[in-house]
Amino acid sequence: MTDLGSVAWPPAPIETERLVLRESEARDRAVFIDLFASPEVGTYIGGPQSREELERTRPEIPGRRPGLFVVELDGAMIGMITLDQRAAERPGHVRPDAGESELGYLFLPQAWGHGYAAEACAAALGWFADAVPGEPVVLCTQTANDRSVRVAEKLGFAEVERFEEYGAEQWFGVWYPVPSTGL
Numbered sequence: 001m002t003d004l005g006s007v008a009w010p011p012a013p014i015e016t017e018r019l020v021l022r023e024s025e026a027r028d029r030a031v032f033i034d035l036f037a038s039p040e041v042g043t044y045i046g047g048p049q050s051r052e053e054l055e056r057t058r059p060e061i062p063g064r065r066p067g068l069f070v071v072e073l074d075g076a077m078i079g080m081i082t083l084d085q086r087a088a089e090r091p092g093h094v095r096p097d098a099g100e101s102e103l104g105y106l107f108l109p110q111a112w113g114h115g116y117a118a119e120a121c122a123a124a125l126g127w128f129a130d131a132v133p134g135e136p137v138v139l140c141t142q143t144a145n146d147r148s149v150r151v152a153e154k155l156g157f158a159e160v161e162r163f164e165e166y167g168a169e170q171w172f173g174v175w176y177p178v179p180s181t182g183l
Helices: 028-036 051-057 116-131 146-153
Strands: 019-022 070-071 076-083 101-107 139-141 158-167 166-177
Touching: 019 116, 019 158, 028 101, 028 116, 070 116, 101 116, 116 146, 116 158, 139 146, 146 158
Parallel strands: 101 139
Antiparallel strands: 019 070, 070 076, 076 101, 139 166, 158 166
């Protein structure tokens, strides 16, 4: 069973060619609110949340917890990545006892179409493979979210099954880390 609670958190910032994955900071609060209030972002995750409610309820430093990375481009937050344990009662598992880590991500609409999601998720998966060797990661998205399905496939997730959840057909896939050759 995967448990990020046993992993030192936060890790040092992870740098890719264009992005930095890091822990949340107070300066990110407005972007967290923009993400969850966005009608475009909310399309496949149950709709946008009320900006007023988000302003009232978001902590000063939102998202500061193990498994959540802020994705930064040129010093500004453009999205977030999560690695959380998939709830055992939900459909979609690759282990009989459940316990898989699940990759999730949200990006501001202006960051879509530039390859940032794939670049950031690949970096997060690389970190995960080092932190928790040999553990699979699952991903679930609506089949109607063709952009997300394409990102999952580009990252190497293999479709395991499709099922109905939240009133929509879901695409469920798994990613296994590539063992190191030791060379």
